[in-house]
Amino acid sequence: MEKEEIEFVDGLIVRAPHENAPDFVKASISIKVEDLWKWLRGKYKAGDEWVNIEVKESKGGKWYASVSTFKPKGKKAKREADDHDDDIPF
Secondary structure (H helix, E strand, C coil): CCCCCCCECCCEEEECCCCCCCCCCCCEEEECHHHHHHHHHHHCCCCCCCCCEEEEECCCCCEEEEECCCCCCCHHHHHHHHHHHHHCCC
């Protein structure tokens, strides 16, 4: 089995919640706007609507964000893409 290469997200830093954080806080995310903006503009062409990111924990215990490579197939893929519209708070 071939090892998948991890693609990190520039400008996005993920940390475990602070030890005194309430239980409903699952992660702490910091965004360096200029770095994330450059990464998105350089990686994704006009017309791309989504980039899926997974929050993971390394073997050493450090949290990080990486690009999800999961690709659903068939009708389910279209349905899942449509479902994302309701998940974004405005």
